[in-house]
Amino acid sequence: MSARARAAVTACVAALGVAACTTSEAGTAIPGSTEPPSNTSEPNSYGAPHVEHPLNAAAFVADPCAVLAPDQLSIFTVSPGEQDPAAAICNWHSDADSSSIGVSWLDRNKNGLADLYRYRDREAYFEETSVEGYPAVFSDTGDYRDDGDCVITVGVSDTLTFFAGESGLLDGDAACARARQVAAAVIVTVKGAQ
Numbered sequence: 001m002s003a004r005a006r007a008a009v010t011a012c013v014a015a016l017g018v019a020a021c022t023t024s025e026a027g028t029a030i031p032g033s034t035e036p037p038s039n040t041s042e043p044n045s046y047g048a049p050h051v052e053h054p055l056n057a058a059a060f061v062a063d064p065c066a067v068l069a070p071d072q073l074s075i076f077t078v079s080p081g082e083q084d085p086a087a088a089i090c091n092w093h094s095d096a097d098s099s100s101i102g103v104s105w106l107d108r109n110k111n112g113l114a115d116l117y118r119y120r121d122r123e124a125y126f127e128e129t130s131v132e133g134y135p136a137v138f139s140d141t142g143d144y145r146d147d148g149d150c151v152i153t154v155g156v157s158d159t160l161t162f163f164a165g166e167s168g169l170l171d172g173d174a175a176c177a178r179a180r181q182v183a184a185a186v187i188v189t190v191k192g193a194q
Contacts, residue, residue, distance in 0.1 A: 045158075046120075048113035049135040054157035055190045061105040061160075064090035067186045068103070076101060076182070099148070099168020101182045106153070106161045113137065113155040131180060132187040138176055145172035150179045154187070162186060 060067050065081035067090070073080065078092035078101060089104040109115040113135060120126045124143040129136050129152070136154040144150075150172065151165040164182040166175045 044118075045111075045114045046117035048117040048155070051112065051135060051155045051157050053133070055134075055187075056194060057105065057156050057160060057162070057190050059193060060190060061107050064088070064103050064105055064162075067162075067189050068092065068182075069189060072185045072189070075185075076178075094168070099166060099170060099178075101178065102165045102167070103182065103186055104163055106163065109161060110159055112158045112161050113153065114158075116153055116161065129180075131183045132191075134187060136180075136183065138179075145175060148172070148175045150176040152176070152179045152183050154183050156187070156190060 063083075065083050068076070068081065073092065076092065076094070078094045081090040081092045083090050089102045091100050091102045093100045106115075111118075116137060116139065120139070122141060123139040124141060125139055125145075127138040129138060131152070131154050134154050134156060136152050138150065138152050140149075140151045148170045149165070149167045151163055153161050153163040155161045162183075164179050164186060166178040166182065168175070170178060
């Protein structure tokens with residue numbers, strides 16, 4: 001991933017991490033507040049869809065490079081992944097078209113996609129979609145799609161999401177299509193491990 005794309009992805013993770021770091025104390029909701037009353041048993045989903053068929057991705061959270069099998073790497077024509085500990089992301093690079101793909105689990109965000117939906121007004125774009133039947137959102141804090149950078153976040157449960165990103169020389173539509181393909185491959189891998 002390019003330095004700019006890695007910075008954008010890190011910003012995305014950091015923005016989502018804010019939601020994971022918030023706490024609530026006992027009390028009642030303030031009128032006009034977006035916080036749910038603390039005495040409710042259901043957290044506020046902020047409009048995020050419920051994940052109907054949750055997946056157990058625990059084996060992949062600590063090792064994001066394991067989400068793409070060797071046969072999938074050949075489809076994407078990328079080299080083996082390299083984990084970036086600073087951003088908790090795995091990057092795969094392609095010499096063929098000077099692009100790279102990345103995947104990271106957002107396990108600090110305990111409310112899954114609701115954490116992304118909660119801060120959707122901070123995103124430069126926010127487009128709801130689905131991947132292999134799982135709710136997803138194309139979004140980023142900056143819109144670099146015309147430069148070939150695209151990020152998609154997918155909910156595999158109501159408490160866990162991952163993002164997949166493409167950075168390179170592809171145009172905006174192709175970059176987002178490739179990010180979606182990477183996300184679909186991740187779902188296939190995780191489903192196969194159930």
